Amino acid sequence: MWQDRKRLIAEIEGKRSSRLICYLTSDRQNAAAIIAKDALPIFFNQLRLHGKVERLDVLVFTTGGDTLAAFGLGRLTREFSKWVGVLVPDRCLSAGTLFALNANEIFMTGAGTLSPIDPSITTPLNPIAEGPIPGQRQQPPVSVESVAGFKSLLQEDWSVKSEEMTVQIFKILAERVHPLALGDVYRSRQQIERLAHELLITHRSDEKEVQAVIRTLTRELGSHDYPISRTEARKLMGSQIAEDDPDLEGLVWDLYEDFRKELELGVPFNPGALLSQARASQQPPPVRATLQLAVIESKAARDVYQHEILLSEATVPGPAGPMKLAQQEIVRTGWVRSG
Numbered sequence: 001m002w003q004d005r006k007r008l009i010a011e012i013e014g015k016r017s018s019r020l021i022c023y024l025t026s027d028r029q030n031a032a033a034i035i036a037k038d039a040l041p042i043f044f045n046q047l048r049l050h051g052k053v054e055r056l057d058v059l060v061f062t063t064g065g066d067t068l069a070a071f072g073l074g075r076l077t078r079e080f081s082k083w084v085g086v087l088v089p090d091r092c093l094s095a096g097t098l099f100a101l102n103a104n105e106i107f108m109t110g111a112g113t114l115s116p117i118d119p120s121i122t123t124p125l126n127p128i129a130e131g132p133i134p135g136q137r138q139q140p141p142v143s144v145e146s147v148a149g150f151k152s153l154l155q156e157d158w159s160v161k162s163e164e165m166t167v168q169i170f171k172i173l174a175e176r177v178h179p180l181a182l183g184d185v186y187r188s189r190q191q192i193e194r195l196a197h198e199l200l201i202t203h204r205s206d207e208k209e210v211q212a213v214i215r216t217l218t219r220e221l222g223s224h225d226y227p228i229s230r231t232e233a234r235k236l237m238g239s240q241i242a243e244d245d246p247d248l249e250g251l252v253w254d255l256y257e258d259f260r261k262e263l264e265l266g267v268p269f270n271p272g273a274l275l276s277q278a279r280a281s282q283q284p285p286p287v288r289a290t291l292q293l294a295v296i297e298s299k300a301a302r303d304v305y306q307h308e309i310l311l312s313e314a315t316v317p318g319p320a321g322p323m324k325l326a327q328q329e330i331v332r333t334g335w336v337r338s339g
Contacts, residue, residue: 001262002302002338008255009299015248018055018085021046023073024259025062025294027091031269033293033305035065035095040072042296042303042335047080049300056081058103061256061265064094067117071195074102078202085242088112089256094224097217098192102199106233107242109249114228116221117192193218204240213237263292271311271326278311286310286329301337308332 009020023043025033050056056077077084086092086103093115100106100114108114193214200210216236221228234241260266269291278287287310294305310329315322 001258002297005255005258005297006299008251008258009297012057012087012248012251012255013299015251016055016057016085018057019050019053019081020057020059020087020298021050022059022255022259022295022297023062024060024263024265025065026263026292027061027063027265028263028291029268030271031291031293031307032063035062035069035073035099037066037069037072038305038335039069039294039296040076043073044076046296046298046301046303047076049298050080053081055083055085057085057087058099059087059089059252059255060092060096060099061090061259062093062096063091064096064115067095067098067192067195070095070099071199074099074199077102084203087252088114089252091115097228098196098199101196101213102202103240104203105242106237106240107245107248107252108230108233109253110230111253112230114233116224116226116228117196117217118219118224209238259295263295271328275311275313275326286312288331304336304338306333306336 005022009022012018013020021043023035023039025035047056058077074084084103085105085107086100088100088106088108090109090111091113092100093113094117097114098117101117106114196214196217197210200213201207204210213236228236230241271289274287274289275285278285289309289311291307291309292304293307296303308331310331312327312329313324314327315324
C-alpha cells in the first residue's frame with residue numbers, strides 16, 4: 001500500500017540523491033491501460049509538488065501507449081530537472097522505451113526489458129479482418145515494420161527486380177491496405193525517429209551513436225515484441241544504461257512488487273468469476289467493482305486512474321441452449337487524487 005511504499009520511495013531517493021515519481025499502467029487482460037495524454041496534467045501536478053530539482057527519477061512499468069504522450073512526458077520532466085533517470089524494474093515497452101530515451105541514465109533490474117519503438121497505425125482506413133468470434137469484424141493496427149518487411153521480402157528474399165512485377169505486387173498490397181493508411185505508416189516512421197532524436201540529444205552529443213540507437217530501435221530488431229534485456233541494452237546504448245547495483249535493484253524490485261500486488265498486474269480480470277463469487281456469497285447482481293488501471297505516485301501524492309463498473313448477467317441463446325454472459329457497465333472513470 002501507499003503508506004508502506006513511501007518508505008521504499010524515500011530509501012531510493014536517499015540512495016539516488018533524487019526525487020522519485022512512479023508511473024505504472026495495467027497489463028491485465030480485459031483491464032489493460034496505456035501511456036496516454038490524459039496522464040500529462042496529472043504528471044505535471046506531481047512535478048509541481050516537488051518543484052525544480054537537481055535530479056529526478058521516474059520508475060516506469062508499461063506495455064506501451066501513445067508515442068506523443070510518452071514524448072510529452074519526457075519533455076515535461078526536463079522542465080523540472082536537468083538530470084533525469086528512469087528506473088525499469090520489469091517491462092518498459094514501446095512508448096515506455098521512447099520515454100526512457102529521454103533519461104540521462106536508465107537503471108534496469110535483471111528482469112527489466114525495453115523494446116523496439118516502431119509504431120503501429122490505427123485509423124478508420126485500416127483493413128477490416130474477422131475477429132476471434134464468428135461474424136465479429138475488427139480493424140487491426142498496421143505495423144510500420146510489417147509494411148517495411150513486405151518491401152524487404154520482395155527486394156531481398158524474392159529478388160523481385162522487374163518494375164512491372166513490383167508495381168503489380170504493390171497494387172495487391174494497396175488493395176488490402178488503403179494507400180492513405182500506407183502514407184500514414186511512412187509518416188509515422190519519420191515521426192518516431194524524430195521524437196527519439198529530440199529526446200536523445202537532450203543529453204547525448206554523439207550524433208553517430210544517437211542515429212545507431214534510433215536505427216536499431218525502429219528498424220533492425222525484426223519484431224515489435226522483441227525484448228531488449230539489460231545486457232543487450234547496455235551494448236546498444238552504452239553508459240546510458242547504469243551499472244549493476246544489487247542494493248538499488250533490491251529496493252526497486254520491492255517497490256515494484258508492492259505495486260504489482262495492489263494493481264494485480266499480470267492477473268486477468270474475469271467478470272464471470274466475480275459474479276460467481278457474488279452468487280456464492282448470496283449477493284445478487286449487479287456487482288460493483290473498481291479497477292485500478294494506472295497510477296502516478298510519489299511520497300507527496302497518489303493519483304489513480306480508475307474504472308468503476310457494474311457487472312450483471314444476460315441470458316443469450318447458445319449451441320446447447322440458453323447461456324449466461326457477464327455484462328459490464330462503466331459508471332465512473334477518471335483520475336482520483338490521494339494525499
